[in-house]
Amino acid sequence: MAEKSVISEPVSGKSPKxxxxxxxxxxxxxxxxxxxxxxxxxxxxxxxLSLFLALATYNFTRSNLVEDREKNxxxxxxxNAAQLAIDLRSNPSNTQTVIERLTANRPLLYFRGTWTxxxxxxxxxxxxxxxxxxxxxxREPRTMRIEVDKExxxxxxxxxxxxxxxYFEFPSMQDVRSTLNSINLALTLAAxxxxxxxxxLGAIVASRAVRPLTAASQAAQAIAGGRLDTRLEETDDPDxxxxxxxxxxxxxxxxxxxxxxxxFTSDVSHELRSPLMTLAASVEVMHARREEMPERAQVALxxxxxxxxxxxxxxxxxxxxxxxxxxxxxxNVEELLVGEFVRQxxxxxxxxxxxxxxxxxxxxxxxxxxxxxxxxxxxNLVDNxxxxxxxxxxxxxxxxxxxxxxxxxxxxxxDHGLGVPLEERDxxxxxxxxxxxAGRRSGSDxxxxxxxLVDEHVKLHRGRVWVEERHDGSEGACFxxxxxxxxx
Amino acid sequence: xxTRILAVEDDERIRAAVKLxxxxxxxxxxxxxxxxxxxxxxxxxxxxVVLIDIMxxxxxxxxxxxxxxxxxxxxxxxVTARSDTHDVVAGLEAGADDYxxxxxxxxxxxxxxRALLRRARPAHPAHPKLVFGDLEIIPDEGKVLxxxxxxxxxxxxxxxxxxxxxxxxxxxxxxxxxxxxxGYGYFGDGRLVDVHIRRLRTxxxxxxxxxxxxxxxxxxxxxxxx
Numbered sequence: 066m067a068e069k070s071v072i073s074e075p076v077s078g079k080s081p082k083x084x085x086x087x088x089x090x091x092x093x094x095x096x097x098x099x100x101x102x103x104x105x106x107x108x109x110x111x112x113x114l115s116l117f118l119a120l121a122t123y124n125f126t127r128s129n130l131v132e133d134r135e136k137n138x139x140x141x142x143x144x145n146a147a148q149l150a151i152d153l154r155s156n157p158s159n160t161q162t163v164i165e166r167l168t169a170n171r172p173l174l175y176f177r178g179t180w181t182x183x184x185x186x187x188x189x190x191x192x193x194x195x196x197x198x199x200x201x202x203x204r205e206p207r208t209m210r211i212e213v214d215k216e217x218x219x220x221x222x223x224x225x226x227x228x229x230x231x232y233f234e235f236p237s238m239q240d241v242r243s244t245l246n247s248i249n250l251a252l253t254l255a256a257x258x259x260x261x262x263x264x265x266l267g268a269i270v271a272s273r274a275v276r277p278l279t280a281a282s283q284a285a286q287a288i289a290g291g292r293l294d295t296r297l298e299e300t301d302d303p304d305x306x307x308x309x310x311x312x313x314x315x316x317x318x319x320x321x322x323x324x325x326x327x328x329f330t331s332d333v334s335h336e337l338r339s340p341l342m343t344l345a346a347s348v349e350v351m352h353a354r355r356e357e358m359p360e361r362a363q364v365a366l367x368x369x370x371x372x373x374x375x376x377x378x379x380x381x382x383x384x385x386x387x388x389x390x391x392x393x394x395x396x397n398v399e400e401l402l403v404g405e406f407v408r409q410x411x412x413x414x415x416x417x418x419x420x421x422x423x424x425x426x427x428x429x430x431x432x433x434x435x436x437x438x439x440x441x442x443x444x445n446l447v448d449n450x451x452x453x454x455x456x457x458x459x460x461x462x463x464x465x466x467x468x469x470x471x472x473x474x475x476x477x478x479x480d481h482g483l484g485v486p487l488e489e490r491d492x493x494x495x496x497x498x499x500x501x502x503a504g505r506r507s508g509s510d511x512x513x514x515x516x517x518l519v520d521e522h523v524k525l526h527r528g529r530v531w532v533e534e535r536h537d538g539s540e541g542a543c544f545x546x547x548x549x550x551x552x553x
Numbered sequence: 554x555x556t557r558i559l560a561v562e563d564d565e566r567i568r569a570a571v572k573l574x575x576x577x578x579x580x581x582x583x584x585x586x587x588x589x590x591x592x593x594x595x596x597x598x599x600x601x602v603v604l605i606d607i608m609x610x611x612x613x614x615x616x617x618x619x620x621x622x623x624x625x626x627x628x629x630x631x632v633t634a635r636s637d638t639h640d641v642v643a644g645l646e647a648g649a650d651d652y653x654x655x656x657x658x659x660x661x662x663x664x665x666x667r668a669l670l671r672r673a674r675p676a677h678p679a680h681p682k683l684v685f686g687d688l689e690i691i692p693d694e695g696k697v698l699x700x701x702x703x704x705x706x707x708x709x710x711x712x713x714x715x716x717x718x719x720x721x722x723x724x725x726x727x728x729x730x731x732x733x734x735x736g737y738g739y740f741g742d743g744r745l746v747d748v749h750i751r752r753l754r755t756x757x758x759x760x761x762x763x764x765x766x767x768x769x770x771x772x773x774x775x776x777x778x779x
Contacts, residue, residue, distance in 0.1 A: 335634060339564050341656040346570030349659045353577050377656055384635075399743070400772075409739040437740055 103271035111263020119252040331387035382514035410443035454480025474550035559600035574659035588612035622648035628669035645748035668736035717777035726774040
């Protein structure tokens with residue numbers, strides 16, 4: 066029935082399958098982020114708006130300015146034409162005088178085939194042929210914008226009452242043009258500024274819009290990092306409150322679950338301690354009477370004693386791990402001379418005779434740490450080396466790269482085992498994750514928690530631990546603990 | 554007469570097993586399942602060492618410690634669930650001399666008890682009487698006097714004071730005191746020393762907040778002066 070094509074996802078051994086509520090669709094182009102989208106929208110919007118406003122303003126101003134001006138000069142020209150017509154009637158022979166008497170702006174008179182003007186630049190040559198024909202032959206008034214020596218003028222042609230006469234005038238429109246140019250420039254600048262403001266505003270809005278997402282992402286990271294009590298700040302923004310409250314609900318549920326798991330581990334371990342106490346005391350009483358027992362019972366008792374000890378170690382490790390998970394570890398931090406400390410820690414480990422090499426610089430180095438927990442780290446590495454290392458161990462304490470002044474110290478535990486394959490070097494520090502090499506060994510007494518405890522303890526001391534191959538080239542593993550240190 | 558140990562533990566099977574293990578050491582073991590029972594038993598038949606599980610029904614281990622302390626300077630070993638909680642310090646402040654964390658090996662317990670018994674027996678110092686200002690220590694009699702009045706020190710507190718008094722003015726590190734008084738090595742819990750010094754001060758100092766005799770030497774340890 067439910068026939069769906071299943072997209073095969075690579076499921077790694079480590080991470081459990083993740084259920085996503087929505088898979089992001091594959092895109093041909095790189096997806097544009099929310100921030101960029103807001104920015105682009107604002108930028109384009111403000112650009113379009115300012116362009117529209119600028120054009121509207123320009124056109125409106127231009128039509129007002131130009132039309133008013135043209136209306137004025139045309140009216141003036143008509144008045145002049147009327148005056149001219151009267152003057153011509155009384156004195157038709159002397160057109161030059163008539164023109165001069167007229168206080169017009171660049172007049173030009175056509176009268177019975179001759180042209181009279183007062184400005185050589187504005188002769189009949191500058192007038193368009195169509196306009197000449199229209200005004201003189203067809204007796205229709207005409208206006209036309211023309212450019213004379215880069216000056217914008219309005220050529221006005223008015224036929225006069227008397228036959229075969231026309232009056233032309235060429236008022237300058239150059240001032241209107243330069244005003245329009247200024248307005249044009251101002252509007253262009255305004256449009257650019259508005260667009261930039263729009264983009265700026267978009268950037269602010271985008272960052273504000275993304276801020277809750279940034280906060281959510283930081284909170285999610287904090288939770289992933291183990292700070293389970295991280296919550297988003299409550300908001301009264303109805304659009305965001307849904308996100309905030311569901312995020313916080315999720316975080317609370319997660320915290321509760323983790324807490325419950327941790328408490329369960331802790332409770333189980335606590336509960337196991339009482340029977341373990343009884344077991345440990347009882348086997349000791351039996352051990353004191355071992356010689357009185359039949360041989361087969363002795364063998365059984367030895368098995369019992371060994372596994373009670375193992376059980377005890379496991380429960381202690383589990384308790385310590387549950388303390389880590391609950392964040393309930395309180396370090397009892399002291400200043401420790403690292404060389405002395407490592408020697409003492411090895412002396413109480415399962416291989417107390419292991420040699421410890423401390424360089425002379427390292428002998429004068431102090432670390433800050435919980436003495437007993439760090440001793441556990443050394444003991445666990447020794448146990449690990451004893452179980453998988455095949456024979457003797459070598460432990461060294463030194464300052465890496467002869468750093469001066471020293472800021473860190475290395476404690477290395479080297480063995481003669483099979484080493485740790487590259488792909489398992491991170492894995493072996495995980496809980497109950499015994500490597501392939503380790504797994505091949507039968508009857509191993511590694512609890513599977515030892516190295517994870519080492520890792521957690523060292524991290525708690527702001528150090529790190531990792532495994533490499535032996536530095537001298539022979540076969541074997543080299544565990545390195547790096548801790549912050551300083552000179553005495 | 555042999556050594557008597559009072560074991561206070563509410564878990565019946567643990568109690569039985571611990572009793573068996575301690576009897577193997579040649580000690581006599583009295584059992585009590587609750588604090589109330591322990592008080593009655595202790596008043597009737599005082600023990601040489603008391604073993605107390607802090608988690609008890611009814612009156613708890615801390616209260617039991619304080620009750621016994623009101624009557625006796627007997628060494629007390631407490632059993633806690635965890636070593637890194639406030640329990641340890643609270644128990645020591647209630648009057649315990651040492652502690653163990655469950656589950657412990659009975660061998661470890663008997664080693665602790667032996668150390669306490671060794672300490673409980675008076676040492677034989679070179680000087681019959683040591684004087685530090687208003688303080689007077691008489692090791693043979695296990696007595697400490699301040700301005701002539703006897704102070705009620707527990708056996709461990711007395712041992713600690715004598716240790717410091719043997720080399721007046723010398724600074725003793727916590728490790729040394731842990732080793733000398735409790736028989737612990739490098740990995741003993743320094744809080745044992747700190748809490749006992751605090752307890753000691755409340756008894757021997759006129760103003761425990763500004764100690765004159767038992768002085769802290771920062772970063773090094775403690776010293777006794779006149």
